Amino acid sequence: MARELPYIAAINEAIRLEMARDDTVLYYGQNIATTENDEFVQAFGHDRVRVTPISETAEIGMAVGAALAGYRPVVELYMAEFMLVAMDQVVNEAPRMRYMSGGRVTVPLVLKAGYGFTAGWSGQHTGSIYAMFTGVPGLKVALPATPADAKGLMATAIRDDNPVCFFHHYLLTLEPGEVPEGEYLVPFGQAAIRRTGGDVTIVATGWMVGKALAAAAALAAEGIDAEVVDPRTIQPLDTDTILASVAKTGHVVLVDQATRHGSASAIIAAEIAERGFSSLRAAVTQVTALDATIPYSEPMEAFVLPDEAKIVGAVRGVLGTAPVS
Amino acid sequence: MARELPYIAAINEAIRLEMARDDTVLYYGQNIATTENDEFVQAFGHDRVRVTPISETAEIGMAVGAALAGYRPVVELYMAEFMLVAMDQVVNEAPRMRYMSGGRVTVPLVLKAGYGFTAGWSGQHTGSIYAMFTGVPGLKVALPATPADAKGLMATAIRDDNPVCFFHHYLLTLEPGEVPEGEYLVPFGQAAIRRTGGDVTIVATGWMVGKALAAAAALAAEGIDAEVVDPRTIQPLDTDTILASVAKTGHVVLVDQATRHGSASAIIAAEIAERGFSSLRAAVTQVTALDATIPYSEPMEAFVLPDEAKIVGAVRGVLGTAPVS
Amino acid sequence: MTELDNAKLVWMYRHMLRIREFEERVKRSFEEHPGVIRGHTHLADGAEASIVGSLAAIQQGDQILTTYRCHGYPLVLGTDPKAIMAEIYGRRDGLCGGYGGSMHLCDPGRGFLGTSGIVGQGIPQATGAAYAAQIRGQGQVVLGFFGDGATKQGAFSESLNIASLWKLPIVFVLENNSYNVVTRVEQEDANAAAGEPLSVKAKAFSMPGVTVDGGDPVRVHDTVADAVARARSGAGPTLVESLVYRLSAHGNLIAPPGVPLHFPEHEAVEVFGNLAEFEAAKRNDPVPRFRGRLVTDGVLAPDQADQIGAQVREEMQAAVDFALASPYPAADAALNYVYA
Amino acid sequence: MTELDNAKLVWMYRHMLRIREFEERVKRSFEEHPGVIRGHTHLADGAEASIVGSLAAIQQGDQILTTYRCHGYPLVLGTDPKAIMAEIYGRRDGLCGGYGGSMHLCDPGRGFLGTSGIVGQGIPQATGAAYAAQIRGQGQVVLGFFGDGATKQGAFSESLNIASLWKLPIVFVLENNSYNVVTRVEQEDANAAAGEPLSVKAKAFSMPGVTVDGGDPVRVHDTVADAVARARSGAGPTLVESLVYRLSAHGNLIAPPGVPLHFPEHEAVEVFGNLAEFEAAKRNDPVPRFRGRLVTDGVLAPDQADQIGAQVREEMQAAVDFALASPYPAADAALNYVYA
Numbered sequence A, B: 001m002a003r004e005l006p007y008i009a010a011i012n013e014a015i016r017l018e019m020a021r022d023d024t025v026l027y028y029g030q031n032i033a034t035t036e037n038d039e040f041v042q043a044f045g046h047d048r049v050r051v052t053p054i055s056e057t058a059e060i061g062m063a064v065g066a067a068l069a070g071y072r073p074v075v076e077l078y079m080a081e082f083m084l085v086a087m088d089q090v091v092n093e094a095p096r097m098r099y100m101s102g103g104r105v106t107v108p109l110v111l112k113a114g115y116g117f118t119a120g121w122s123g124q125h126t127g128s129i130y131a132m133f134t135g136v137p138g139l140k141v142a143l144p145a146t147p148a149d150a151k152g153l154m155a156t157a158i159r160d161d162n163p164v165c166f167f168h169h170y171l172l173t174l175e176p177g178e179v180p181e182g183e184y185l186v187p188f189g190q191a192a193i194r195r196t197g198g199d200v201t202i203v204a205t206g207w208m209v210g211k212a213l214a215a216a217a218a219l220a221a222e223g224i225d226a227e228v229v230d231p232r233t234i235q236p237l238d239t240d241t242i243l244a245s246v247a248k249t250g251h252v253v254l255v256d257q258a259t260r261h262g263s264a265s266a267i268i269a270a271e272i273a274e275r276g277f278s279s280l281r282a283a284v285t286q287v288t289a290l291d292a293t294i295p296y297s298e299p300m301e302a303f304v305l306p307d308e309a310k311i312v313g314a315v316r317g318v319l320g321t322a323p324v325s
Numbered sequence C, D: 001m002t003e004l005d006n007a008k009l010v011w012m013y014r015h016m017l018r019i020r021e022f023e024e025r026v027k028r029s030f031e032e033h034p035g036v037i038r039g040h041t042h043l044a045d046g047a048e049a050s051i052v053g054s055l056a057a058i059q060q061g062d063q064i065l066t067t068y069r070c071h072g073y074p075l076v077l078g079t080d081p082k083a084i085m086a087e088i089y090g091r092r093d094g095l096c097g098g099y100g101g102s103m104h105l106c107d108p109g110r111g112f113l114g115t116s117g118i119v120g121q122g123i124p125q126a127t128g129a130a131y132a133a134q135i136r137g138q139g140q141v142v143l144g145f146f147g148d149g150a151t152k153q154g155a156f157s158e159s160l161n162i163a164s165l166w167k168l169p170i171v172f173v174l175e176n177n178s179y180n181v182v183t184r185v186e187q188e189d190a191n192a193a194a195g196e197p198l199s200v201k202a203k204a205f206s207m208p209g210v211t212v213d214g215g216d217p218v219r220v221h222d223t224v225a226d227a228v229a230r231a232r233s234g235a236g237p238t239l240v241e242s243l244v245y246r247l248s249a250h251g252n253l254i255a256p257p258g259v260p261l262h263f264p265e266h267e268a269v270e271v272f273g274n275l276a277e278f279e280a281a282k283r284n285d286p287v288p289r290f291r292g293r294l295v296t297d298g299v300l301a302p303d304q305a306d307q308i309g310a311q312v313r314e315e316m317q318a319a320v321d322f323a324l325a326s327p328y329p330a331a332d333a334a335l336n337y338v339y340a
């Protein structure tokens, strides 16, 4: 049974269900659970739900320690950028401890953080820094684009025996969508095809999925039939689904809210250029944020971000330059 | 006049010359300058040369503050991974302050750190994490592969008005090479062609340049003429030189000591797939570290790293599958 | 009160009022001009005495760094409120050209080197500016401002250790407003939980630590002035804990676009249901308190105070008008200033 | 000495000797078997009394986390030295299969949850294990070991604040060996520069802090045992500063391959030319000191001590032999254990 839930409620539902299911799941972080009225506190008590100081290194480091000791912490980090002060724990501790131990320990934990709040939050709170995490063996990275995926990927993240960065998009926070009730798991490493089409493949994540679908709708009016693929997790990355789509369409546009050289789209482009080369009938084109810190003022902010028009333009570009098949 | 110097001595020479030239240049960090015998202390005194506690966040944050106040700090960080505990200062403070101020301030500083110490240093001290920095607008990233470049890029880094990550390769530390005496600057954003050739382009940085040249020599014996391009800085990236080489050869192999999804080679591959597509006569192929934390034990460590044989194999692959021109 | 003459006391009152009025205008902008302020904005109302008292203790050439809660300081340092408001409104004539916004003011010519929006990260930056001042050797002092919550960020401890070790010319001004967003300081600070002042943290750095009533600009001034004198003499840093109470919520609502932004109720009321605490803080509001005292002490006549009030209101109305009239930056200006 | 019976004292001596002998064998490996040890290796010689005294104070079910200087602890917890040496030699039979090496031992079944090679980063991990212990509610206590240099890493302060605030069952054991690589503690620590003990840092967290002679295993035991009792009772954490002196250089030479690795002279001599300090430390070597005391007190007969020495030498020779004979892992095993 599905009903409509906002994206953020879907995430919370997953955490609640997993906490009810498994009492080793913990949930803590800043500015949560500060009163007895907190729904998580009421349901699970202060042992498992705690407010922490502004100490990300300790928060994440403690998650590593608690995970080594048999728990499954979910750390509420608010913004992905706040993880930067604790980056060692994220990329050089959590994902390496199992390996360095020769498989003797596991480090199951979820780092929950929002990103991409390009709505006047200016230079330090608007980043889309997920690509920093994709090349770290041992770490997984989920980027849900819909409320259903938000729920299903969070549940999967909590059950996963590895450290997972669960990055939800701030601009989707209140976005409603159908969400299955009860236990609902979305597997990692399986892309979703959001729209099928035969002319061009558009790969997009998070907030960009909606922009890609809008572009696809606009293109449909011109008779261009775009397929929209949402990888859902970028580590593991479902390269096969992307390649299959490109094999069908021969054309690909990659959309990413990050800057060009800090994007997941570059990584996907490189995979396509190597493993899908023979399918390609045009250049692998990226539509990313321009190479600037995100400015505060609205016209400048809009200027640097990918949008529907830029995607449409890029699709026309790859199709226009494609050899006649 | 050039003479032979080891890579590390070339770096130190650049710092010394710049400190002599400009008394706003500072040099500090852990485990340097602990006695009066230190050559930098003797030359420049304890105001400008200091040992710091193991406090990377303060060390780099202080560099930002000192830079805002008119100085040019060079921070000795030893290993690039130690920057992870202070990553916010590196990616979310230093490179953004000028932009957020609307150009009112500048933040000239150099973060000097070694990387890639894949010689039994195990999981936490062997990373090649430079790609984490390439997508950060405002930041520059240098990866010298030769003693001469080590000197010239360091001098340029110190004179640059932006924050620069200067990443030297640990396995090159004692590598000797010709180094010009006196003032010597290597511009950022200009790739070096280490070997010219017409059949295939190999792009490599740091320690991988030597491996690529060895592979090119081996290939020459088979009659394959490889061009080896060393970008020298990956931010700014000299895409034009790479594209020009690919336009000539039609084939490209990218070599990177990092893992595939955390590499500079993926970023370069994406640029080629977009802007050099029409030149390509075969898949854009990457030779990277395998997707594992670097293991301690030698046979396993060697297994995950790119080497001459893997590069040779990849070149044969792209040439073998290339359409007859 | 010895050191401060009447003119300076009136100057302090005027600046406290200017900050209050400015912040009121920012807050009202959410209702009066919906949409002009984007993102997240943090106000200094309640901290005026602490800000003005601190900045009254420094001189030309000294420098400061602050957090995102940064509107008050440049007003005291002489930055035009028009430029500040225009920045908050994202306009071309903004102090930082619309690039930074409310959280990232800076005016290096007046000694305001900048802010960090990331908790605690401005503390090492201030320490680095103090290192620069020490090398420069011209007797400059740096004030680093930050909140109670920030003391739980590793950057705080790392910086205070070095500042003490190197005897840097810096005063660390910890504005303890008892809250980190919706978390009370006793919920996140071991000293506070144990009933100790946060200034006890200074002991970990063999540094003097002192706690002062941040609602009293004169006491703040005297305390910070002592610390500044110590710093200027080469004796090293001091941690000054200034007890303030912010009179507005942490910031405007954190909400995705489409949801109207505004300042919610203070967390004491909204989250903790503690109206008494909030009412007490309002009764203890440092601005009317200081006015009352100056009037009682005969430093300021009531009509003079009213006149200052009128001038300040006019000044801040002009700031709003200016900001509203200022054009937006050109969209493609976004590509400027990425690199120097 | 009250609480410890003679058997336990002898047990302590034996383990101190085992650590010493093991570390000697590691050190000699650089000359006797060049190339078998790669990367960077750090020894515990000089810290035996502190390690054994600390671990004598915990019980089955308790847990520890340490730094890269980690060989000593598992030897006391019961891990087979053969497996440890084989790990350091990078062999298949190594404690961690050759994946981790010298810096990353771990034996979770015996309570040794792991290490971090990044300074200070194990401290929050130990704190998190203590949080787990608190929730589990079975009276477990965690010991977190780290060096003097690590206290200057933000992770230290962040963790101690939370541990104190939450009254976590943990003891923070600060092994102060006066050096961070080639830097003396007075050069990098404001307390040390001011002539104060590092345990004064505990005041910043309203936590008890105590300094103990880390060369005396009984005192270390008693101090840590008190702290463990406090932790187990739910009263919260303690910072124990244990004063030790490492008798070898920080680690073997840091050099690119091709350059032979070995242990250089201690920094006191090599860098600071302070032979007197080093000689005094050698005279004060905790291992012979404890032997002398046990013999004097009649706890241990000299020939019994010699016998223990012979057994330990034999045991560690066997560890070296085992490690040398153990095969290397298969190269492609490198792709195991990346994900669980």
Ligand SMILES: Cc1ncc(C[n+]2csc(CCOP(=O)(O)OP(=O)(O)O)c2C)c(N)n1
Binding pocket: A030, A054, A056, A078, A082, A085, C069, C117, C118, C119, C146, C147, C148, C149, C150, C151, C177, C179, C180, C181, C250
């Ligand atoms: C590293 C980091 N973590 C979390 C945040 C989110 N955050 C912004 S302001 C704030 C509260 C800071 O409290 P305090 O230091 O007391 O300053 P105040 O806002 O009360 O002036 C938090 C948690 C952040 N900006 N940076």
Ligand SMILES: Cc1ncc(C[n+]2csc(CCOP(=O)(O)OP(=O)(O)O)c2C)c(N)n1
Binding pocket: B030, B054, B056, B078, B082, B085, D069, D117, D118, D119, D146, D147, D148, D149, D150, D151, D177, D179, D180, D181, D250
């Ligand atoms: C964050 C970080 N910075 C620097 C280093 C390099 N490093 C390794 S050990 C060490 C010294 C640590 O000193 P201390 O904490 O006193 O421990 P000891 O080695 O004396 O036992 C340093 C600086 C590191 N590993 N991690």
Ligand SMILES: [Mg+2]
Binding pocket: C147, C148, C149, C175, C176, C177, C178, C179, C180, C181
């Ligand atoms: Mg506060």
Ligand SMILES: [Mg+2]
Binding pocket: D147, D148, D149, D175, D176, D177, D178, D179, D180, D181
């Ligand atoms: Mg030490």
